[in-house]
Amino acid sequence: PADICLYGGAAGSGKSYALLLDALAQCINYPSHMAGIVRREATMMDKPGAVVDTCAGMIRFIPEARMVKSPRPCVTFDNNSKILFFGMKNEADVDSIHGAQMNYIGVDEATQMTKRQIMYLLSRNRGLNGAPCMLRMTCNPDPESFLREWVDWYLDPEGFPIKAKSGILRYFAQSKGETIWGNNRDEVAKKANLDPHLVLSFSFIPADITDNVDLMRRDKGYLASLEGQSEVDRMRLRYGNWNIKETAGQYFKPHYFKIIDRKEMPELIAVTRGWDLASSEGSGDHTASIKMGRDAHNNFYIMDMDFVQYSPFKVDELMMARAKEDGNECVVRVPQDPGQAGRAQMAHIRRNLVGYVVRSRAMTTAKESRARPMSSAAEQGLIHIIRAPWNETFLAHAEAFPPVFNSPDIIDAAVEAFEELTTNVDTESNIADAAPISLGDNNTFHRSDFFTFGGVDNWQR
Known part of the structure; x- marks a missing residue:
């Protein structure tokens, strides 16, 4: 042998x-x-x-x-x-x-x-x-x-x-x-x-x-x-390809997303706004938010987006304003940094947003890995975008994911929202689980x- x-x-x-x-x-x-x-x-x-x-x-x-x-x-x-x-x-x-x-x-x-x-x-x-x-x-x-x-x-x-x-x-x-x-x-x-x-x-x-x-x-x-699965995972896990790599443009392609008018959006059964936070005004870091909803057939709708360079104080004001606009039924989803600093930040956010549902998840896995389920759903045509001036910016960031240098703030925020909406999806959901059985x-x-x-x-x- x-x-x-x-x-x-x-x-x-x-x-x-x-x-x-x-x-x-x-x-x-x-x-x-x-x-x-x-x-x-x-x-x-x-x-x-x-x-x-x-x-x-x-x-x-x-x-x-x-x-x-x-x-x-x-x-x-x-x-x-x-x-x-x-x-x-x-x-x-x-x-x-x-x-x-x-x-x-x-x-x-x-x-x-x-x-x-x-x-x-x-x-x-x-x-x-x-x-x-x-x-x-x-x-x-x-x-x-x-x-x-x-x-x-x-x-x-x-x-x-x-x-x-x-x-x-x-x-x-x-x-x-x-x-x-x-x-x-x-x-x-x-x-x-x-x-x-x-x-x-x-x-x-x-x-x-x-x-x-x-x-x-x-x-x-x-x-x-x-x-x-996403293109990269499908080529590896289904067809055994040893060459394909996770590069920009392979997670999200613009044609994966269907742009629709707001009146075309059906009734939603769950809504959340995901955030990706930065702390310095005028630096290279941005704060981003994505408001996303899910209908009864497990289709997803991106309804609103923020992408700004604000100071921590202005970010707090923006989060409170968006929570008031979105209403109590919209879950606020925020990533939590590891360690005491992350816990302190979450305590601060919850104090500011008393009366609203705020959920967090510790960031223990790579951003690329967390994006795979959303990438798979997008490729299946399950994610729609409400027509708005910010559409072009979103699609540009999606296609560039994962970027070489800058933080993928917009997609991070979208993944936060998507994870929140799929945490308790019925087992008959047509979203493919990224983890192999x-x-x-x-x-x-x-x-x-x-x-x-x-x-x-x-x-x-």
Whole structure:
């Protein structure tokens, strides 16, 4: 088998399930086998329906295996084999596995890890039971990851996987900080001036949702969800593209938004005004607000916009004036900076707007990530703009998102409003959730799957 194999490269392909299936098969077939399943964030594996829960459901059909949840999750077997689950958040965390020996290492969401972390894991890929040692990885495409170089040979010029190259072995070695690639072990050894035993084999097996027949049958709406993502996420998660990047113009295009007259707007069931605040008059920072509403069919309407360079005092006056104009039924949504300063600012805003509903959300994720659900809704034609003089400014900022230098104030305000309006949307909403569904949920597992699951067979090439 390949020393290192990467599987997936698109959402819905059963990546996490395949990783667990392979680890279980190895532990059943080889006594005293030590396997490790690792993610950057260990807490992500313990969440309901995540990797640990999925594995617990799978071993219900394996009487010689049992799940131990404390002090940290692991699976033990009657033949003295074991599967450990652990995290490696930072490069410094490699010290936590110093001296460890694992025959099998499975890295879930490998693009979230650095090359140093992966190579150090490879140094722990050893065992004493005579079984083959292997490193297996899963991921979604990321053009900024070091894995983009590793899969380059398997991709066409546009960054899509070439199916005919799936599973073919390649060989590489590290020499003077450079990765040397070739078609066979001797070729790489000669190029790198190394002993052939220091050359590693690598294989990439691309897969997407259409390869996961069970998921396609159980969740017929998931394919539509992937197709409904923003352009960047759709190309990555649905079609496995490794080249596409989040650049200006790919989140919001002007034709995504339909401009209508106010009289065309139907009755709204929820209204909010989102703010993005700046503190200095005359500086490069602006204060922006977007008033947005939602109708009963989950269409969204941008009704008003502010975009000004005001002092903090004038911003307070503007917020109070807008709250009075909008009325009590319009929720005021404001982002909250982290730390004590953010809490103090929110307390100040709430004092000024007594009698109005003010909500906030701590800014813990990147602005680009927060904009994805709104981008998806816009691309589906669900966001309308009421005709007004500010339309051109809004569309210009939307198309330029994310900007290289200046803060995307207008879009930040729009995202605040959109998030508030979609927080409690009915589950039948036609807004595609930007977060991929957990791939291991509710899978039915049988012992015979060890021998019939094509993904595991392919990993043994």
